[in-house]
Amino acid sequence: MAKVIVVTSGKGGVGKTTTSASVATGLAKRGYKTVVIDFDVGLRNLDLVMGCERRVVYDFVNVIHGEASLKQALIRDKRLANLDILPASQTRDKEALVKEGVERVLNELRKTHDYIVCDSPAGIETGAVMALYFADEAIVVTNPEVSSVRDSDRILGILSAKSKRALDGDEPIKEHLLITRYDPNRVSAGEMLSIDDIIELLGIPLAGVIPESTSVLQASNSGVPIIHDENSISGLAYQDLVERLLGEEIPIRFITPVKKGLFKRLFGT
Amino acid sequence: MNTVQSNSSAPSKLSPKEDRAPAAVLKGSVFTLPILKISRCELQEIEFDLTQSLAAALDFFNNAPLVIDLALTRDLEEQLDFPALKTLLAKHNLVPVGVQNGSAAQTAAARMAGFAVLTGQTIDKIIENSAHKSHVKETTPAASRQESSSVSAPPATVESTTQVIHQPIRSGQRVYARGGDLILLAAVNAGAEVIADGNIHIYAPLRGRALAGVTGDTEARIFCHCMDAELVAIAGSYRFFDNIPEEIRQKSVQIYLTGEQLNIKPLD
Numbered sequence: 134m135a136k137v138i139v140v141t142s143g144k145g146g147v148g149k150t151t152t153s154a155s156v157a158t159g160l161a162k163r164g165y166k167t168v169v170i171d172f173d174v175g176l177r178n179l180d181l182v183m184g185c186e187r188r189v190v191y192d193f194v195n196v197i198h199g200e201a202s203l204k205q206a207l208i209r210d211k212r213l214a215n216l217d218i219l220p221a222s223q224t225r226d227k228e229a230l231v232k233e234g235v236e237r238v239l240n241e242l243r244k245t246h247d248y249i250v251c252d253s254p255a256g257i258e259t260g261a262v263m264a265l266y267f268a269d270e271a272i273v274v275t276n277p278e279v280s281s282v283r284d285s286d287r288i289l290g291i292l293s294a295k296s297k298r299a300l301d302g303d304e305p306i307k308e309h310l311l312i313t314r315y316d317p318n319r320v321s322a323g324e325m326l327s328i329d330d331i332i333e334l335l336g337i338p339l340a341g342v343i344p345e346s347t348s349v350l351q352a353s354n355s356g357v358p359i360i361h362d363e364n365s366i367s368g369l370a371y372q373d374l375v376e377r378l379l380g381e382e383i384p385i386r387f388i389t390p391v392k393k394g395l396f397k398r399l400f401g402t
Numbered sequence: 403m404n405t406v407q408s409n410s411s412a413p414s415k416l417s418p419k420e421d422r423a424p425a426a427v428l429k430g431s432v433f434t435l436p437i438l439k440i441s442r443c444e445l446q447e448i449e450f451d452l453t454q455s456l457a458a459a460l461d462f463f464n465n466a467p468l469v470i471d472l473a474l475t476r477d478l479e480e481q482l483d484f485p486a487l488k489t490l491l492a493k494h495n496l497v498p499v500g501v502q503n504g505s506a507a508q509t510a511a512a513r514m515a516g517f518a519v520l521t522g523q524t525i526d527k528i529i530e531n532s533a534h535k536s537h538v539k540e541t542t543p544a545a546s547r548q549e550s551s552s553v554s555a556p557p558a559t560v561e562s563t564t565q566v567i568h569q570p571i572r573s574g575q576r577v578y579a580r581g582g583d584l585i586l587l588a589a590v591n592a593g594a595e596v597i598a599d600g601n602i603h604i605y606a607p608l609r610g611r612a613l614a615g616v617t618g619d620t621e622a623r624i625f626c627h628c629m630d631a632e633l634v635a636i637a638g639s640y641r642f643f644d645n646i647p648e649e650i651r652q653k654s655v656q657i658y659l660t661g662e663q664l665n666i667k668p669l670d
Binding site: 257283286287289291 | 569570571572573574575588589591592593594609
């Protein structure tokens, strides 16, 4: 039974697209036939992070409007044969996401794929609501700062009030908390909210903590999802997240402060 | 690539068996609406009292659909001017949808003015005030946790109800217990609003706003397990917190009104 997972946050710039790319890649690496859909119509980014921006011909909106078949629009990942990308349209706006059309595309994908990862746009308007409407599970991406936590709280409210599962009275969407850009040193200095603070405020189970790392930006810029990078603690933390999504119980890593030596203090990391 | 299906047959030839989604479907549904009880026919008096109740309820009845109850005016000599009443309510951002409990003449006049006529509750049930709060109603999260502009309320046929909510109320959500108490077993987060005509009990942290007795009940109280509120109010007297004083911060407190004074006292 295919699962639809939405990656959402309310706030922009917290790491939704990075997370969508890595989670989809991680699930595909584990052997699941996976597709990742960019719901950010008008601000297409996922294709860049996945490194397939030069192969976009047709997009999600074309498929919704019947201007292209799903087969024509899906882009095969260049590294993994069982991973597909459905890019957003850059020239349209979010109103092009019609509920019936989105449902038809998702139902078609459910027949062929095990996991459908929906990369939500920021905000709480049409695009974000469409991305979460049909979800079975949600990864709520939060940075350790108050405004991000507040927006995540808002999006959790929308998940429990406006999603199809909520409106149909079905079993609620399974919610996972993902804390990204976590810097243990700044948390211990009291500059960032701690993991416990965030869990206490949001009240949903923690699925992962991605430590802040310069390798994430480098990976995004070069179009390789960070989960491929075995030398990056952020990449390893994303691998752990995927394991937990699949039901494994493994401890959270990379959350204790690292003491910098004199050399590093003088010359940075 | 782009397949446009043109259908040459006239719409009247479409039979229900044909493979098309219907453009219109009639369905039954139950709505709960606030009731405006009118006891006199002078529009000026009605407007004066209405303005006061609306002020006490903050902006809660903004654009609310409304049923006008005529039980207390049905035996009066004078007649209500329904078109003028409609204009008056519209001026206060209320949307009257129908009348109930009117005399035959009133009902006819209301119909003429474009009101629906509803078969409502019995007269003594209306006159009875909301002192009895025995009926407890468990609400499902989907029904009670609506987005900000909407209102959740118990059915009009039940005199008063208590709502019990088990899920957290999150930023941007608003819960209103109309005509009764509100009991919350999970947190009210920052940016959320919980509102009741009666008392509010919160057995979890209160980080958002809590407004009790919004229709003017000065005896209403707020009890909360962990005081971290942005704002609390009873019967329109409110206090917001930039900084919560140390003696009540994150403590169990009760909040009540003596005269105009809003008191916040630790429970232990």
